Amino acid sequence: MSVVKKVSAESNTTAPWISASQITPWILAIVFLLILPLIFTSGSALTIMNQMAITIIFALAYNMLLGQGGMLSFGHAVYMGIGGFFCVHLMNMIEYDNLWLPLPFLPLFGGLFGLISAMFIGSFSTSRAGTVFAMISLGVGELIAASSIIVVAFFGGEEGIGGDRTMGPSTFGLDFASQIEVYYLTATWLVISALAMFLFSRTPIGRIANAVRDNEERAEFLGYSQRNVRFISFCASGFFAGIAGGLFAINYEILTEENLNLATSGSILLITFLGGVGFFVGPIIGAIVFTLLQTVLSLYTEIWQLYLGTLFVLTVMFFPFGLTGLIAIHLQPYKLGKISILFRPYLHMVVPAVVCVLSLSSLLEIAFHAKHAAIGEEQMSLFGIGFNSHSFLPWMIVIVLSIGSGWMIRRIAPGLNESWDEANYVEPRV
Amino acid sequence: MSKIKGMILGTIMTGLLGGVAYAADSVKIAFIDPLSGPVATTGTNGLAEWKFAAEKLVNEQGGVLGGRKFEIVAFDNKISPKESLIQLQVAIDQGIRFVAQGNSSGVANALTSAIKKHNKRNPDKRVLFLNYSAVDPALTNDKCNFWHFRFDANADIKMDALTDILAKDDGIKNVYIIGQDYSFGKAVAAAAVRNIGKKMPNAKVVGNELHPIGKVKDFTPYARKIMASKADAVITGNWGSDMVGLGKAIIQAGYKGPIFTYYAASNGITKTFGAEGKGVIRLVAEGAINPPASARTSDYINGFEAKYPDHDISQARIANAAEMLAKAIDKAGSTDVIKVAYALEGMEHNSIWGGKVKMRASDHQAIQNVHIQAHTDENITHALDNSAYGLVKENTVVNAAMDSPTTCKMKRP
Amino acid sequence: MELFFVNILDGLVTGLLLFMLCSGLTLIFSMMGVLNFAHASFYMLGAYFAYKISTYTGFWPGLVIAPVLVGIAGALVERYGLRRVHQYGHVPELIFTFGLALLIEEVVQFFFGKNQMAYDEPHILDFTAFTIAGNAFPAYKVFMIFMAMAVFLVLLYILTRTRVGMIIQAALSYPNTVQNLGHNVPLVFMGVFGVGTALAGLAGVIAGPVLGTFPGMAAVLGSIVFVTIVIGGLGSLWGALVASLLIGWLQTFAASYNIVIGDVLMSIGFSKPVNIDDGAFRDLWTLTVSQIGPILPFLLMVLVLAIRPQGLFGKRET
Incomplete structure (x- = not known):
């Protein structure tokens, strides 16, 4: 758990509950969310942004467990899924049973159902931390995912449960048929839930969750029941996951077995970790990067999962604090006013690093094409350059490029390390 | 500051989603099926069959509407209904109006209900769903709609x-x-x-x-x-x-x-x-x-095996689907989705595999x-x-x- | 009655196969504290390597070479990957193996394609060993039983009767003390990881022809291996064996008998609702035990953890 410890020490120092410097990023974020659809107008861009927003809420909720509470869950999709399934059922009740419920409030009910199921399961799963909690979450996740196919009445079997979001009473004259209306609804819920989760982490209970994560026994001696603290974190996390489920129901108008299964639970773990567990913004960055990789990269290459797997393994090996951690380690040189020392070595590194990544991936792509493309289809194109994947020259070029750039990186690396140490060096006070 | 950043991002995003530039006048068919993950094998096989059918049975016969070619654009849905719906949206944005899918009735169900709603909400961007393999009977019974056509015999x-x-x-x-x-x-x-x-x-x-x-x-x-x-x-x-x-x-x-x-x-x-x-x-x-039903059948299979030695003609109806879509577009005289759908309804077609295929108008189920x-x-x-x-x-x-x-x-x- | 006996044998095969996977995993888990999510992927590698080797030389050389290759791959992963990640803590380690599982599956598909592999039993074992009331018992399954038994006995001997075994056992509980005594603990870790993955590879070689060799084979096995070692108790070889057999028989018997949950409910006094087709629990009434067989181990695990968190044979809680 050393990842998490380091950061919590830093966040514990703030004395005022909230300050102006903390409000600014929120206002910037809201403005950013407002103008985003003016830049990306296409339907697919809106769909992808909605997907990102849902994943962000889900990942933030997940990080309430992993980052703040130190609880590793392998079955968190369950709470998002159950919230979502209930929302689709509510949507159908709006359509067929004259239930009066304006659509914008639907995610709240998703949250409540997520909360109820988290209370139920948390009542026995949170009694212990560590491996026992992790394995119970795995077992419960597997049980519910399996029952989703069996219990057709509620989960709809393999086909899932579908609905129509436009059948409710119109709210502010909106019927939510168009993507853009759904976007603003999703964005609103994103801001509300992100803010609520942020504030939760500042409450005493959020702080105690950190304490329990770092040292159960010490927290227990201070008079806090570690079990209750974990239970409350777990329920809160289930609530926000349920909100994400409700938004999923509104966006896709269908929930299926995939919303509950282990693959979804596993990917939210990866997303949160990729972004950075120890930071509030970590899961946000993770969700954005992951969605782009999964949805956009797969348009370009069949072996996108190979890249994804490589990215995860390399991230864990070299940046265990996640992508946000990569940014955060630059705060120290920045505060010391020495960040400029890093500019030159970074600039030197950029070209070989980019060339190395591109040439290695080209090598994979060419090899894949040569091995799996149809007979007679020897032409392929990479980065807009067309060539024959079976001929000698392209192979030669990418191999030379990757070896060359790799050699360059090795040569530059010691210099970069030196500059890094220099930039982080704090002069001893005399 | 964030606006400039946004604009740069915007350009990148548009570029990313725009994808590769396609021949302007081709008729594009989005192939939405699993191309990665543990069940990708049927997906990649289906893609090969679609590409070959488009090439041999349509493009080499002069294309449709006096020379327009079929073009199969592949989208990897990871056999996930959610991803399928995202990829459907991307396909629609690329101007694609024909969607082919077959693996998993769950995905087919998600797609057909999404397409039904989409066509209602966006009459200017309607889409036709060519279901070439999902055989859950419900798709042509309780859950049928005008935009869905099934070329396989259902369960x-x-x-x-x-x-x-x-x-x-x-x-x-x-x-x-x-x-x-x-x-x-x-x-x-x-x-x-x-x-x-x-x-x-x-x-x-x-x-x-x-x-x-x-x-x-x-x-x-x-x-x-x-x-x-x-x-x-x-x-x-x-x-x-x-x-x-x-x-x-x-x-x-x-x-x-x-x-x-x-x-x-x-x-x-x-x-x-x-x-x-x-x-x-x-x-x-x-x-x-x-x-094989005829010499033409044999030639077709041999051609396929020569080009895709790792794949087989395992979903023969794909050839029917490609040919019937081409016929319907020619008959409709345009790629307008409603006209093509009406042309497909009740169409009779001499299959390359022998026998006739009739697209039943009452439920859009192929009879063969x-x-x-x-x-x-x-x-x-x-x-x-x-x-x-x-x-x-x-x-x-x-x-x-x-x-x-x-x-x-x-x-x- | 004959069928009961046949089911005992079938469950034994499943259980022992599971044990081969779990024996390595439980050692790795208790020593390094890491849930190796890629363990089933090494099983997959074993099957694919053995298939490739068998296309050149037949089955038998693959039985030896493939596990060795997998073990070397595992040792390399430990040396250059896990050891680096180990210092960051358990969660990063776990994510590492998670990513590794993804990566191995993709790399295998990159080289072998996405089709089912036609990996078959050796011809010499392709006959019926004996028949019980019309139920054939293939010779290959007898071979599987003996292989798994041999693995268990060898492991037991090494762990309890040899010097290496003593060091491993000591390093499990007190790595620092063992290090201070002058033993190379990182090397022990690497060795255990290599041997553990090699055992998974061996399981793959043996199970590949029976359970199928295809891109999803690691996913099918999925998390069942963790369930087994958690039920058995971490670090306990005997626990792994007992839990494996338990799960093997549980799944076999669940699949063998069509007990309808509705009948069970009625026999304990519930009455069947009249208009069953509309009720929210309609699926519960028609459910059979064979339908839920594969998820029973998870139920068992949740129960075991709720009652006895250290597992059946575990000595300490993690």
């Missing part, structure tokens, strides 16, 4: 044809039904029980069970039950590794009778069964490739010949999986289930 039709053949065999007294526990497996089981009860008064169903999909490691206990039931015939809708696992377990338990399957061929399955499966494995499907084929290494003109084994036609039901009822109430625009 009920296949079972109807299979039991027509079984009813002629007096030796079959005990039938065992086993399948995966989800909508398709249940549909197969229900259809089997219904048809056997109706057509085979002397036979009885000695076992009818479902097992969890993709979770059973060892099928031996199921095979033991089948042996204990003294079954003369086994019927299963299993696919993928569940099919191989079940089939091998049954054979190794000492079973000698026929196993009637929907999907026990290609993608390595034929090769894996090899000699063990001979005389046991049967398959009910449209479009038999052995013996359905065959019982045997897994063997004798009289094989076109083998599967680069092995000596393949499928040979044993029996044919002409225009299977032509007059079968449908609960579909088609709403036309």
Whole structure:
């Protein structure tokens, strides 16, 4: 758990509950969310942004467990899924049973159902931390995912449960048929839930969750029941996951077995970790990067999962604090006013690093094409350059490029390390 | 600051989503199926068949509307309904109006209801759904809509044809039904029980069970039950590794009778069964490739095998779908989705696999010949999986289930 | 009654196969505290390597070579990957193996394609060993039983009777003390990881022809291996064996008998609702035990953890 410890020490120092410097990023974020659809107008861009927003809420909720509470869950999709399934059922009740419920409030009910199921399961799963909690979450996740196919009445079997979001009473004259209306609804819920989760982490209970994560026994001696603290974190996390489920129901108008299964639970773990567990913004960055990789990269290459797997393994090996951690380690040189020392070595590194990544991936792509493309289809194109994947020259070029750039990186690396140490060096006070 | 950043990002995003530039006047078909992950094998095989059918049967014949070519654009849906809906949106943004999908009835169901809603909400960007493999009967019954066309024979039709053949065999007294526990497996089981009860008064169903999909490691206990039931015939809708696992377990338990399957061929399955499966494995499907219906059929298969040696013609209806879409576009005189849909309704087509295919207007279900084929290494003109084994036609039901009822109430625009 | 005996044998095969996977995993888990999510992927590698080797030389050389290759791959992963990640803590380690599982599956597909592999039993074992009331028992399964038994006995001997075993056992509980005594603990870790993955590879070689060799084979096995070692108790070889057999028989018997949950409910006094088709619990009434067989181990695990968190044979809680 050393990842998490380091950061919590830093966040514990703030004395005022909230300050102006903390409000600014929120206002910037809201403005950013407002103008985003003016830049990306296409339907697919809106769909992808909605997907990102849902994943962000889900990942933030997940990080309430992993980052703040130190609880590793392998079955968190369950709470998002159950919230979502209930929302689709509510949507159908709006359509067929004259239930009066304006659509914008639907995610709240998703949250409540997520909360109820988290209370139920948390009542026995949170009694212990560590491996026992992790394995119970795995077992419960597997049980519910399996029952989703069996219990057709509620989960709809393999086909899932579908609905129509436009059948409710119109709210502010909106019927939510168009993507853009759904976007603003999703964005609103994103801001509300992100803010609520942020504030939760500042409450005493959020702080105690950190304490329990770092040292159960010490927290227990201070008079806090570690079990209750974990239970409350777990329920809160289930609530926000349920909100994400409700938004999923509104966006896709269908929930299926995939919303509950282990693959979804596993990917939210990866997303949160990729972004950075120890930071509030970590899961946000993770969700954005992951969605782009999964949805956009797969348009370009069949072996996108190979890249994804490589990215995860390399991230864990070299940046265990996640992508946000990569940014955060630059705060120290920045505060010391020495960040400029890093500019030159970074600039030197950029070209070989980019060339190395591109040439290695080209090598994979060419090899894949040569091995799996149809007979007679020897032409392929990479980065807009067309060539024959079976001929000698392209192979030669990418191999030379990757070896060359790799050699360059090795040569530059010691210099970069030196500059890094220099930039982080704090002069001893005399 | 954030605005400039946003604009840069915007340009990048638009560039990313815009994808590769396509020939301006081609007719694009979005192929949305799994191309990665554990079940990608049927997806990549289907993609190869679509590409080849578009090339050989449409583009080399002069294209549609006086020279416009078909172009298959692949989208990887990771067999996830959610991803399918995202990719559908990306496809629509790229100006694609025809969507082909086949793997998983769950995905097909998500797509067909999404397309129905999309077409209602966006009349200027309507989309047509060419379902080439998802066989859940509900898609052309309760859940049917004007934009969905199914080119495969659905699970009920296949079972109807299979039991027509079984009813002629007096030796079959005990039938065992086993399948995966989800909508398709249940549909197969229900259809089997219904048809056997109706057509085979002397036979009885000695076992009818479902097992969890993709979770059973060892099928031996199921095979033991089948042996204990003294079954003369086994019927299963299993696919993928569940099919191989079940089939091998049954054979190794000492079973000698026929196993009637929907999907026990290609993608390595034929090769894996090899000699063990001979005389046991049967398959009910449209479009038999052995013996080939004509020289044209043979040429087509040989051409495919030469170009895609790792793949097989395992989903013959893809050729029908490509040809019928081309015909419909020519008949409609445009790629306007409504006109093309009306042209497809009721269309009769001489299939490259022999026989006629008729797209029934009442539910958009293709009516065609359905065959019982045997897994063997004798009289094989076109083998599967680069092995000596393949499928040979044993029996044919002409225009299977032509007059079968449908609960579909088609709403036309 | 004959069928009961056949089921015992079938369950034994499944259980022992599971044990081969779990024995390595439980050692790795208790020593390094890491849930190796890629363990089933090494099983997959074993099957694919053995298939490739068998296309050149037949089955038998693959039985030896493939596990060795997998073991070397595992040792390399430990040396250059896990050891680096180890210092960051358990969660990063776990994510590492998670990513590794993804990566291995993709790399295998990159080289072998996406089709089912026609990996078959050796011809010499392709006959029926004996028949019980019309139920054939293939010779290959007898071979599987003996292989798994041999693995268990060898492991037991090494762990309890040899010097290496003593060091491993000591390093499990007190790595620092063992290090201070002059033993190379990182090397022990690497060795254990290599041997553990090699055992998974061996399981793959043996199970590949029976359970199928295909891209999803690691996913099918999935998390069941963790369930087994958690039920058995971490670090306990005997626990792994007992839990494996328990799960093997549980799954076999669940699949063998069509007990309908509705009947069970009625026999304990519930009455069946009249209009069953509309009720929210309609699926519960028609459910059979064979339908839920594969998820029973998870239920068992949740129960075991709720009652006895250290597992059946575990000595300490983690």
